Amino acid sequence: MKPLEGLRILSLEQFAAGPYGSMFLADMGAEVIKIENKAIGGDPSRHIGPYHLGEADSLFFQGWNTNKRSVVLDMKAAEDRKVFESLVAGADAVVNNLRGDQPEKLSIDYKSLKHLNPKLVCLHISAYGRNNSREAWPGYDFLMQAESGLMDLTGDPSGAPTRFGASVIDYMTGITGMVGLLGKLRSAERTGIGGDVDVSLFDVALHQLGYAGTWYLNEGFVSGRVPRGAHLSVTPVQTFQAADGWIYVMCMTERFWVSLLEVLSSQALRADERFQSQSLRLANRDVLTVALDNEFKKQPVVHWLNALRGVLPIAPVLNLKQALDNPFVEEVGMISQVPHPRKDDLKLLANPLKFDGERLSQQPCSPLGADQSISQAPSRQAA
Structure with missing residues (x-):
């Protein structure tokens, strides 16, 4: 039995931060249901190439969405809203990674949903947070690396400011959000009262300054590129x-x-x-x-x-090919073979968590709208 079996999470998510974070919950056994807008083809990352796995599916998408289910709803349509609310009544949490002004507009914050489920936890992952002067701004990982000072700290002193080679602020924000979500779920379990959890890309990027930020705040020392x-x-x-590398x-x-x-x-x-x-x-x-x-x-x-x-x-210092061909990667089991209807030998990076010495099993995310029957099933009791 996986540690989070019995939890149901509804996730209005797209691209990286939300999907990456909720993937950890899904891999740990939570039932994560992606609420996707069919009119735009669902999560936009389903369509990001160059490697596609049929219609509305791609390698890019599967890498962050293992073990998830998919229901398509138009959140602005009255009938679909009723379906969503019936799902909320039996859910433990609602997650979104939309702009900060959207949860209130779409009525997916705790204030709007608590009458359906008082124990519900609503996690909001956004670019700049909610209830501030930037709440409606769109924003992405690389912008946060730029404005937080991280880009100026990265790279050679003689070159231009440089971003990290991966979207690490997205990943860190997703994980940070899930830590907050699990903490609030624990509180709701004890008190019977849920609530909102907020995390933003901007805040997480700034937090990654770590000791460099502490040095400046206390001593006025400005770190430079080294x-x-x-x-x-x-x-x-x-x-x-060395002689060859x-x-x-x-x-x-x-x-x-x-x-x-x-x-x-x-x-x-x-x-x-x-x-x-x-x-x-x-x-x-x-x-x-x-x-x-x-x-x-x-x-x-x-x-x-x-x-x-x-x-x-x-x-x-390895390149990407060398890193993934490293025998130690195979030894520790960090590559997972995931059966996919369009690609029998689909390989994904395994979840880095182990429980009792075992890796978490992974299955591909459902096709767009493949789990629509969930929305017609009788309402379940939240955990």
């Missing part, structure tokens, strides 16, 4: 060039630095007064980078992995 993806205050923690080395403690010197067997590095303490190494980071590059260039990546793994934290 070459080689280096740590702001500890060194050597950065990329280095790149490695990332993390000497986060003095012990790891001493261990690196032992493996390199470099008397010059060991004796250099500029590298005798963490503060000195930080002050002379550029000189140290050149010196360590010269050492690491003497051997290929695999040599350094064999020499340093288990001695200090080290990883190869």
Whole structure:
């Protein structure tokens, strides 16, 4: 039995933040029902190419929507609204990731739905939040990386501000929202009273500033971009060039630095007064980078992995193909084979959670509107 079996979640979701977050609930056994607008073809990500799986389905879509069901409704049509409300009466939560002004307009907030189900929890994932000057603004992950300062912190100092290689703010916001949802569900279980939970892309992006934000707020220190993806205050923690590629080395403690010197067997590095303490190494980071590059260039990546793994934290810098072909990925079971009617060998990234040592099973999301019978079934009792 999966941990969230018995929960029913209605989700008016699209693209990434909402679907990514609710996928964790679905994979953990919750019945997540996507409420999709048939007039626009459902969740727009069903139609994002280049790899399609028939009509209104794609690889892009399936990657964030495993184990979900699909019901099509027009939320502005009176008859469909009645159907939605009948589903709400037996649901535990309603999730949306629309603009911040939409939940009230569509009457999908707690105030509008509590008469149907007092224990209902309503999660609102939006770009800028609700009840503020930007609530009606559309917004996406990359905009948040830009305005939060994260883009300015990322990349080489001599280049342009750079976004992350993945939509990490979408993913973090989705997960953060689900943590809030589960917390409020626990409260509703105890008190019998649900409520609203809000999370925005903007707030989550700003929160990811972490210690850099804390430094500025308390000391006025403005962090800048550091070459080689280096740590702001500890060194050597950065990329280095080997004979045939790149490695990332993390000497986060003095012990790891001493261990690196032992493996390199470099008397010059060991004796250099500029590298005798963490503060000195930080002050002379550029000189140290050149010196360590010269050492690491003497051997290929695999040599350094064999020499340093288990001695200090080290990883190869891989491209996407190398990352997914990595034997360790197969060893830990991070690729899931999911049976799909249009693609027997559909492979997806497995859910990173394990329960009692086992991965969570995954099935493809239902075709658009394939679970319409749910909307005609007698109302269930919320968990």
